[in-house]
Amino acid sequence: MKYTAIIQGERVEVELNRASDVPGRIDARIGGRAYTLEGREVEPGLYAFIWENRSFEIAVAGNAEGYTVSIGRFRVPVEIVDSRTALRRAAHQGHEGAMEVRAPMPGKIVKILVAENAELQLNQGIVVMEAMKMQNEIKSPKKGTVRKLAVKEGAAVNAGDLLAAIE
């Protein structure tokens, strides 16, 4: 199988082949480098690799944005793009966009700090959300105008729900 991955801002081509004769044996090619390793998913999302007698435990947690891969005390975001999605992506290259601000967690909107069409500074608060007894200000990712306010005070939102659009 061939994939394209994006890790630490870098785009790399990956090819994985499982050797059918040795259980757990994986032959991998990444950006021209070849690895022969023994790998298994020992716990859900946790991969134990042995490569050149070095032992690695690598945890992969999926989220809506891609994966977060933990190795030792490091965590890195990794995105896997297969040929189909890569094509789809390419088709969308070059568009200009507004920014959506989405709820980073489930919670309640306790306060709305800006009005629609108001001017916003970078990092200016848009709404205050409450979850787990804590209030958190959701801030603007850029200077701009509030094009849309998608929530009302008192509303319950889920993680990922649209809060506002900034242009």
Added chain:
Amino acid sequence: MKYTAIIQGERVEVELNRASDVPGRIDARIGGRAYTLEGREVEPGLYAFIWENRSFEIAVAGNAEGYTVSIGRFRVPVEIVDSRTALRRAAHQGHEGAMEVRAPMPGKIVKILVAENAELQLNQGIVVMEAMKMQNEIKSPKKGTVRKLAVKEGAAVNAGDLLAAIE
């Protein structure tokens, strides 16, 4: 749903109904006694019940013989018989049988202690099995004759494999 259960040698009729309005609510009738309880499988095979404000954790482990149910420090074997299997059972009532002796664990047969057609005392050793660095004698469950020896010395067996038949 209606079932027949065998617990601690006792045969009881069980009827379970889930109240659709309250999540987790179960109405149970067991041998004429009625229970309204809140129940959920909080971990695989682990049931948390609240009945009349008493909290119970009950673990159910299945094995080839039925279930072992753990409640507090007690473990009891429970068998569930539904109407079909109950019928099938009834059809087999009254047969006389020889005894099969099966491997209680996976392991290796290190020694065979009796010959086919030999006379056996109750608790006399039939074979010696080795697993996990321990040798264990598998003993005869009754006085009788070795009708069949199903394994050879050095053989690897799985749990449940036939070792011998005693009549």
Added chain:
Amino acid sequence: MFSKILIANRGEIAVRVIRACREMGIPTVAVYSEADRGALHVRMADEAYAIGPAPSRESYLVIEKLIDVALRSKAAAIHPGYGFLAENASFAKACVDAGITFIGPAPESIGLMGSKVESRRAVAQYGVEMVPGTLDPVSSEEEALRIASAIGYPVMIKASAGGGGKGLRFVKSEQEMESALRNTRSEALSAFGDDAVYIEKFVERPRHIEIQVLADLHGNAVYLGERECTIQRRHQKVIEECPSPVVDADLRARMGEAALKVVKAARYNNAGTVEFLVDRNFRFYFLEMNTRLQVEHPVTEMVTGIDLVKQQIRIAAGEKLAFRQEDVALRGSAIECRIYAEDPDNNFFPSPGKIHFLRTPSGPGIRDDSGVYEGWTVPIDYDPLISKLATWGATRDEALQRMKRALREYRVEGIKTNISFFMEILGHPDFERGELDTGFIDRWLENRGPESRISGVEQDLAVVAAALHYTGKPAPILREGKPAESPWKTSGRIRALRRR
């Protein structure tokens, strides 16, 4: 001993108390809101009573419901845990009135220590030093200037009704007084509806050190060493240690004696904690008394060998303390990290949700006091503390290295936690040296850059693991035209909106 104890709490502290009761052979009664029907404390208790909807003001905070359950279940005593009603004098009184033992101090002691002004007044009579300043609101600029010059600049102007870092101003000299006074008053009025302010000497780079005390109903009291609680984020403790890396036997004894004076002043019994601010010259000032068990009690338990929850229960049952001050010995060093369901890579936003996978660390010198389990959905309604992880070592360094090892073994999937954040903090040289002040984390977060990159091989293997995971799992939703998010972003999740 009590025939049955009701635990008026939830989460990890309810589990902690149930464990103590189990070891003492005392049956337990749990209470639960609708969000907590399958919670661990409900599963572990012998009895469990529903007390209402998820919001705590309709369940865990409703005194009448708790008293009602205690009476119905015939509980002889109530343990309040911490938080919720633990420092509510009316609750303690309601227990007493209903003939139920409140496992904690008398309502009067809770009331007295709960008042900023009255507690300081009571403690002052016993000669315990406080941060120099005024107890009463200042009435005029002239008074403020007079007081400030008496205690010496720099000073802080603080809103009497304030808290949580709001309504305070730093005043370096006379010239700044007028505007500081005016601004603080105006901020206090708008934030708290009360423009009263007071003046306190500014303590530079302070440490926050607290003394654990136990006092029985027969007039015996002991102190059980200190806890270093200097590592805070937004005025919330996140790492605690026992002993403090800077407290020696002499300072410990002096702080302990001061704490026992506070016990006297409050006519205190049961377990309590006296909090002090310690300046760079190791002069210490009384801050307040917490009239309950602390979140960080495990570090004291590990170092003294005394089970504080069992002591609380014994004291409440009228038993005399079974040991005296000279019997209390500290051995080794313990450290605690508070494991929160929050996202350290995303502004520490709360992260409630279902725990899909949970592996807790184990082996020598490790204690995990958890309130959750694999498969449990951490509710949105309560605070994000899911576990307290504590390690013990013969030395501070051993405890610290063990904590790093434990954090590496800890794995929680499905929700975000601050475990990775602790790994970063504990590796900081200032932390390793014990050179701490209360601003440590906030300063560190401001300067926090991306971590050093992983090596080439590790990066390649990370990609292999992700690709394997991708192969076996449903594909993650792909954001078009946007590379995967940096974990160092500190605001809400943002994505490009395309004009189509």
Added chain:
Amino acid sequence: MFSKILIANRGEIAVRVIRACREMGIPTVAVYSEADRGALHVRMADEAYAIGPAPSRESYLVIEKLIDVALRSKAAAIHPGYGFLAENASFAKACVDAGITFIGPAPESIGLMGSKVESRRAVAQYGVEMVPGTLDPVSSEEEALRIASAIGYPVMIKASAGGGGKGLRFVKSEQEMESALRNTRSEALSAFGDDAVYIEKFVERPRHIEIQVLADLHGNAVYLGERECTIQRRHQKVIEECPSPVVDADLRARMGEAALKVVKAARYNNAGTVEFLVDRNFRFYFLEMNTRLQVEHPVTEMVTGIDLVKQQIRIAAGEKLAFRQEDVALRGSAIECRIYAEDPDNNFFPSPGKIHFLRTPSGPGIRDDSGVYEGWTVPIDYDPLISKLATWGATRDEALQRMKRALREYRVEGIKTNISFFMEILGHPDFERGELDTGFIDRWLENRGPESRISGVEQDLAVVAAALHYTGKPAPILREGKPAESPWKTSGRIRALRRR
């Protein structure tokens, strides 16, 4: 300190050593057989080398392979754990010859203490008392009678090559000597190919108590209290305690001094254990020295606060002991249960297989040293110890109650374990009183009847749970005409074979 350590072992002890190395910042090298490719110790180590097929005689016991891996991986030292090659003098020597530090005593000490006769001879020179009897084989009935009458009846006739409860006879009086001697010789010859026998005084209802020692390479040695290891099943320890419920400070000091004499006699360094038999009058007799870490070392660690594995590593690296005898203090009490993959309801048959679910106990005073994880398949090839569960308490009773609480929290599914067996044992009044001897469990098992039945409500709810499980899962295979098996059966699984 060592730049890298190879752990020549597997399972929980390999994990234990890796944890110590991690806390010391020392990289680790694991070795694994084909059965252990996914084992926890392989996952946790920094490096991992395959050393052959599953049978230990083709992998973990092959000295050349281990030395080869050590050289290839550039490991500076090898920790042998216990079992496998831990007490193999040739292995220790092979390490020395290859320029690798063996973390344990010198090969000569291992060899000396490994010989029943030579170790007793060496120790006797230092005036350490042994069970009265002969070191050398007795040559005739006359000699046997003379020796027996000198040491006093009853005596035991034991095969010199014996062990594991085979080849021994109890002799009450002169009249029984002739037949006992003849029978033992004949049994010894057939079992061990050697008819040599010796005579030992019979110690009635003995306790088995051992002393932990540490000795550095500079002549310093300390003893770290005792462990009570009297609770055995088929001569296998299953529960251990520190301190012993019957050893007081005076006896401890006398046994400790005796143990240090054994250290001298063996020119011993590193961690070791001197085993004594203690009679009902608290007279103690040297049995043997274990020249390695013991399975039960955690109870000593919990009570002394000393990490024995780290001490082993430091000693092997040439460091001096950092404490003296007077610095060693025992605090509280600890107890350990060995969690085996075995079926206590079915003759304790081994129970290898896949662990489908694993929840380990947690909270105050609990330590779980495990070598397995959820999803791991416990192999058939190695011993059934999957974890050591230890609890600490300020008193023996607290440790005991805590252990009961911990056992109740422990849950392993997929394989059988002896957890439920411990729950029964620990509730026994003799155990609670500490009235133990080495025959305790075997006697108890003989008299063990079905447990008291559960109550009506519990029985009904057990049925409900089973029915719910039945609804949600594939039906268990139903044996026709046979009710579910009693858990008290003590032989292989049997089922009726129908004539059709």
